[in-house]
Amino acid sequence: MSAKFEQAIALIDEKNAQDLNREIDNGKSVPKELLYSQRMTACLLDYMPTASEALQIAARAQHICRWEIPRNEYPMTKAGYMNWRNDLKKMHANLAGDILESVGYDSEFVERVQFLISKKSFKKDPDSQTLEDVVCLVFLQYYFEDFATKHDNEKLIDILQKTWNKMSDAAHKNALTIPFSEDTADLIKQALA
Known part of the structure; x- marks a missing residue:
């Protein structure tokens, strides 16, 4: 660089x-x-x-x-x-x-x-989508577990669904490799069902 x-x-x-x-x-x-x-x-x-x-x-x-x-x-x-x-x-x-x-x-x-x-055109601009993917992946990997302690399951499932909808297919695959706790993995399964 x-x-x-x-x-x-x-x-x-x-x-x-x-x-x-x-x-x-x-x-x-x-x-x-x-x-x-x-x-x-x-x-x-x-x-x-x-x-x-x-x-x-x-x-x-x-x-x-x-x-x-x-x-x-x-x-x-x-x-x-x-x-x-x-x-x-x-x-x-x-x-x-x-x-x-x-x-x-x-x-x-x-x-x-x-x-x-x-982030005005993240679904249309490839770099914007990549940035949105990374924002979502960082949230899921580093911040979701703490966030989950402050909200009920209904709210968490809604947040997970909204997060998932912002991400590309490549980011979905990447997210599923994150070593989530059992509780978070269960919430993700419910959100994606």
Whole structure:
């Protein structure tokens, strides 16, 4: 990858390292969004080793500075949730664009990364679909089990079905190789039945 790419990744990581929210990973406390972005990169490169620079940067910047727009600042309704998500996408795209411009990427490349982060055409654009696949795979592998402790089975099955519907056939196959707990595997079977 280019020197610009390495600089962009370092700057994204620098931003995400400022997250005061922490997670424990391998016994070590790390900034939540830094860990998420690293998981996105690892999953993307496992899922699609030939991913373009634009796709790799979009994956790394997917949640850049996410903590700056807290969910609790929006109504706890479906409309509130959607507005929060849309505002986050705009912020992520703008922050990524500023970083990419600062390291010398041209406007066409910057716009491509911003388009991918916005996830406007993920069923039509192959890179957008790949990014959505990776988002779903990372959620299933690293975050679903904790999420499941906070919700009833009916809600979890609904979430699994919505997640599954966003994914490509290739991602479905990949997801079924994740070593889920017995409870999660049972929920997935119910969701897919």
